[in-house]
Amino acid sequence: MTDPLLLPLERSADSRLVGGKAAGLRALHAAGFAVPRGLCVTTALYQQCLKAAGIDGPAEWQALLRAPDEQRAMARGRIHHHLMTVTWPPGFRQDLESRLVELNPDAETRWAVRSSATNEDADHASAAGLYSTFLGLPTAGLLHAIRDCWASLWEDRVLQYLLRVEGESPCPAMAVVIQPMVHAVAAGVAYSIHPVTGRTSQVFINAVPGLASALVGGEVEPDQYMVEMDEELCRPMRIRRRQLARKQRKLVTTSHGVHGETIPESAQQQGSLSDGQLYELAQLSKQVEQAFGHPIDLEWAYDAERLWVLQARPITGVRPLPTLTNDECEWTRANLKETMPELPSPLGLSFLEQFMDAYIIGPYRRLGCTVPDGLSSVRVLHGRPYLNVTLFYTLVSQLHGNPAFLTEQMGGEPLTFTPRVRSLGAVALLRAGLAIMREWRRVVREGPPTFEAMKAMAETYRSESVQHFSVSELSEKLDALGRWLDAHELTYGIAGGVAQSLQAMGTFLPGWLGSDWRELLNASLQGQGTVISAQQIVRLAELAELAFREEPVRRWFLDDGWTAAKFPEPLAGTTFLRRFEQYLADYGHRAVGESDIMSPRMSEQPEAVLGVIRTQVRTGEVRRPRDILSRQVAQQHEALAEIRRRFGWRWHRGGIFRWWHRRLTRFCVLREANRHHLMYYSLAVRRLLFRLGEQMVERRVFAMPDDIFYLTMDEQRALTNGDRQHWQGLVRQRRDERARNEQRHVPDTIRDWEAIVQEEPPSTSSGREGSLRGIPISAGEITGHVRVVRSTADWGRVSPGDILVVPVIDPGMAPLFGMAGGLIAEMGGTLSHGAIIAREYGLPVLVNVPYATTQLRENEQVTIVSSTGTIRRVVP
Template identity: 45%
Template sequence: MGDRPFVLPLAASLDFPLVGGKAVGLGQLIRHGFPVPPGICLTTAAYDEHCREAGLDAEASWQGASRAKGHERSSLLAECRRIILRNDLPDLVASLLNEELQRVPWGRINWWAVRSSGTAEDRARRSMAGLYETALGFSSANLREAILQQWAGLWSERAVDYLIRSGRMSQVPKMAVLLQPMIAARAAGVLFSRSPVDPRNNLVLINAVPGLGAPLVAGTIAPDEYLVAEQGGQWSVAEHRIQAKTRALRLGEQGVIEESIENSAATTSTLTEQELLELAATGRSVERAMGYPVDLEWTFDSQGLWLLQARPITAMGSDPAPVEKQTEGSSKPTQPVLNNLTSVWSRANFKETLPEVPSLLSASFLEEYMEDNILTHYRALGCVIPPELTPVRVIQGRPFINVTLFQSLMAQLGGDPRDVTEQMGGQGAVSEQLPPRLPLWKVIRAGFMVETAIRRTIRTAPTWFAEIRQLAATRAREARDYSMFPTEALLQRLQSLGDILKNRDLTFAIVAGVGQGLRILGTLLPGAIGHDWRSLLNRALQGQGTIISARQIAEVKRLALIAAREPSARLYFHPERTDWSDFRTRLAGTTFLREFEAFLQEYGHRGIGESDFSTPRHADRPDYLLTVIRNHLHGSVDQEPPDLMARQEQARSEALLEIRRRLGWRWAHRLLATWAYRRLTHCLSLREANRHFVMYFSVMVRDLVLALGDRLVAMEKLERREEVFFLTAREIRQLGTDPLRDWRPLVKLRREERETHLRASVPDLVEPHSKEQTEGEPTGLSPAILRGIPISTGRIRGPARLIRSPEDLQAVERGDILIVPVIDPGLAPLFALAGGLIAEMGGTLSHGAIIAREYGLPTVANVCNALQIIQTGDRLDLDAERGEVRRRG
């Protein structure tokens, strides 16, 4: 052991390389007399000894992981974790650990908290907050297992990915482990001794939840939020926002349990005013003792306040400034911190293509996709993205996109951050904390890089889409025999799909092309042709005939016409039919069935909420399509004008002529507008084609994952195959290295958690420090007149039909104006019936908006609270030219 002890009391844990950042922070708190639960630290020397006895060359393996990619890296890291977990603690380490545990005060301790303390976390430049796991509620008998899990966590893909992004893989990290008695928390949370968004720096920010703080740290619950101000040595609560709370984690006699919160307490403040003032004063005292602003984790139990962690507040990766440079009245106020806490989060974009609460597998994949397929490109352009700033956050089971992050990227590249919310949809003002534009030479270089990527994408997209179709056909044939494939072969195919999508996905370049065209036209046209430029442009974008997702609308109409003219089919689609299970038998030999099967061949991989792997597709569950056809057939479908596309083409041509007329002889304007229009229309077509073909990947993944679910059911590790969607993407990848794990207890807990999430009411927008957390206020002049973003053109008068769930689709009749939360592209077949469309959330470039605009369906999006203000049956005047909705009593 030499002079490097294996075990230390927490109070003596002050040597960073030996005990890691978290232990040093707690050791300093104890040294300054702050209340910290007693505990011990199993040092990095113990970790080194375990690796030596287990035969793991940590340095060589770490360097190998830094060079490897994809499946090779995953396999290497999994092998390192397996080596760590399969060996027990070294005898000497175990003996010293037991001795030190007996010295911990507080008498008999039933439950322990086991926390990581890595040498790469809680430093000034990289806090790595939340990167490694904390294990709560372990008995003394199970502490060894918990320790091994913490050491293995050092080799997780998430940790390695983070260090690669932050350029720190050259340093081989080590892991110490903290063991402390569990606190029976009444309330817990985090505290920032300087509010990251307050330029005066006299506010303390406190987030609090009932019970244990683990759900808050994990980002799975929205906390009560408080701002506490200091003025003249006196503290007062400046602002507060109380969330509705339904569940809390508690420490009981049987360990950590989840409890329901009664209605009377659901909207009660987690903390009293006295506790808030005590917390704020303590946080500022810790700041003075440490010499820099701090981020604290804390808890209250029956005895009072305890501090569980202290780390510096990081700002864009810079060292924390000394406290005396950040006091009120300073001539150089601290630059506001850009992090997850100060970001605006929106459900826009994600809500459009996912169910209300998507599967855990899909939510975890989404986080990886945004990092690998979107942010990677921005980094290549030279944009600065702090490692602590993430693109996705899951709240109550619902993914939110970081609007502030994408506004910051737009600002760095010299664009208008306001474009983010207009194109994406949703609400939210532009952040005041955005970074400055990159140096001009970097912006110019980025422009050339983006243009090159767009042109390459336009050139290669048709070939890429054809390859996807061929790959999907091959995998569909294989899927019939997946039951005979070994688990490793299924996992390799999953990894292969991920690698293909990561290396060849065109989404970034296509979206860049669409945004480029729209930005040029949005800058040029208002001053050149007048205030109605948007209406003219929307009209000029309809009826292109190249939007693949919109073609299914015309196809559904055609199928309804076929059924109307074929007696046996018309008889089958009687108005009262709701059971479609026998449609293939009853319609055998009909022209309709032949054409319907051809439709499924092309569009059967699409569906409502289609970005979720767990969602059945049209081919799996054609009831929705058959219902739309039935409703169409009994709505005078034979009177449908045959020249719909011709009328749309004429409207488009007239709009283009009007734009050219208003531009007159300004040839430079005309040339630029023509180029931007062509770029926009081409990339809009590619955007929907890209989604159409990428959804084949979703189906291929779904088939493979369900095959793994069948395997786990056969091994009695799951009860039903669909439960496999309760696992995360990383857990799926680990099935090959941990084949004997019984997933049923974890799935049971996650199923219960999902039920809680489904019952919760979650806003579409989460903003930092807003006084109230609401779904948004009605826009427009009054509840009788609502306004939003014009998506398409045209005016329509008709009855409202609220669509809150898939069950509501059954009742849609011809001419209804649909009121929807978002424009799910899976609703496209329903557009054949609709007279108009109103969406609570949506942007000009969302998938559903592109389809509605192409079809020429009068559509207005971003009409806040439309589902609360409008009732089914209300008579509406929908003016998509002005983006206005009027209720007619």
């Protein structure tokens, strides 16, 4: 039986006869996708014309593959001439014309003519862009276009490509696809997987206005989009990237063919596709992938009415990555921003990275959790550190925990993309659970002696006692302290105890207590009197009360020419001075941004604390410590009584609650005690480092002692080992970079690291508009005046009862809590140190209030309602 010369696309199933492209379009049509109707000029016509021209295709092909370049060019020219002049078989023209009329009877129809070689769109090699395509042709131009498609099979670029990917391959044959032109409003290419990383959850889309021929040919810069998919549901979740190009011209189809149009300047940077179109296209790409059984790249076009599929070919040369990469993860400044300055030192950043890897991620690995190679827990952008939220999501999920609590516990914004995670099996989970319980018992047992040892370090390495140490001795002491911390670090076990307790209570309390369970729980955690960081607030209140009562001290604070400089002289012999010095002895090692070792400690700049006391003395609004404590205890008792009332006769609920409540209280106390005493350790290291910096100034290696903080930990070791690098030049570069970073603004959440690095705004739904809402982390309702506090320079403006509006709740701000009426923070979580202090003190607090420091105006009166998580503006 003779093979047909023409076939409708819906019957073009035999790739030997219709080529890869036509067979692919037929498969798309058969699967129910929208493909423009068309016609296939089969390989039978091509073979018949070759024979009529006296060309032995297979023999000529093999000869060309082996021929030198000069002979190859001559042979190709001869074949090209024969193909372009061979006579058409009898009746072919008439048959073609009648088939075209059936497709579209309009005489002014414009046609798309595309090659469909038998080696095109193959699984191992797509041959994309090798062969000829013609757009916008009139009917009279189709015969010539068919010949051109045939001739393109013999181009040198085809031979070179096939030699590279297939070696001496058999001779392909050429079919041709003819379809009416789609009057495209937008067109482009969609990849059902990321074309670089191979990530299967990301659909990558290139789009331009009008026709996509210039895009496919690489002549224009397209808009680029990345859509994150839920692979199990084959459903788009979010637009992860939206990178818009300036598009000055577009190709459009008219009755006269394809021509270019200028895009108005006002529209040149508008997106080619709407969000709805992007979601539709991403879902279509995944559906086509499922239908074909392999990843595809899809040529598509939107006309005024619908989305059309123009071609689907296998994606070749991309191996899907089996694990996550850093660029795919989501990152947050929450948690870190609470305890580090806006711009940490290079030394502080390098310590953070090593601390997280050794003391937080390391224990997860030992529990059996998988951490992909190359995935880091911390990343730095413009001098600011970020935590890998996605990584922690995977770790919690592997341990069968509920990652939904991550945002509440860490602060920041919820994850928008959640990767698939393989949880630990039953045996591994049991083993991990036993290891976690052992770690909890260890931190409870070893916590007190470890804390005492860290406090002793600060006493051992006082500034005056380290003066006689040589460089080598300083290096030995620093190394010894590092080894000690390796053996005694407790952070993971303590944080895990708090997180596990909160997660357990967050699982059963909503059903037992109702929607305000969180407010009741927060209130029940007040008034314990054992959280060491909160105790300093009571101590500060005692100092303020004493300053108000002790006449010489009160006069000094009320003096119009007051200055905190040299405060011991005017306060000599007073009870206040003695108790203030004891306060500094107990809390002076703390600081704002204290997790960075470069941050000056409170004892090094006590003026800020004295300024807080002065404000209370001048206003006369001194809060008595016993009132603070009694208020906390009363609120705690009220909350616990209400919880018991709601449990009612269900005694087992009360028992479960008390067990977890005791554990949560114990670990919250341990958590703050651990931070408090780690700062003693940090102070000892700081003094040793500062003395090392002084030694380097004496040797003319540094210009200033604090240059030491501009080196990383590895560089500091190289310095003490005698490395003769030009350290002053390196420090100058770091200082200059820090100054540049101070002028930069960075987002608190990064969902597309690549786009941020490229200075492209990330696609996000958060913005400055909308109601002021947040997560309540401490119970209560309070009305007060807004006081925006960004640094210690703002402390002096705080008056009693003010509502502090801050980027984050830094635990170093604790001295202000004695005056504040409430707190509003742009970022934060229930597990943050500042949150624990504020809750212990009983301040109403809302966190995760986007742009609060810019949306709320100084002196504006607002009301915090923690029960609803809202902020109400008070209209005068």
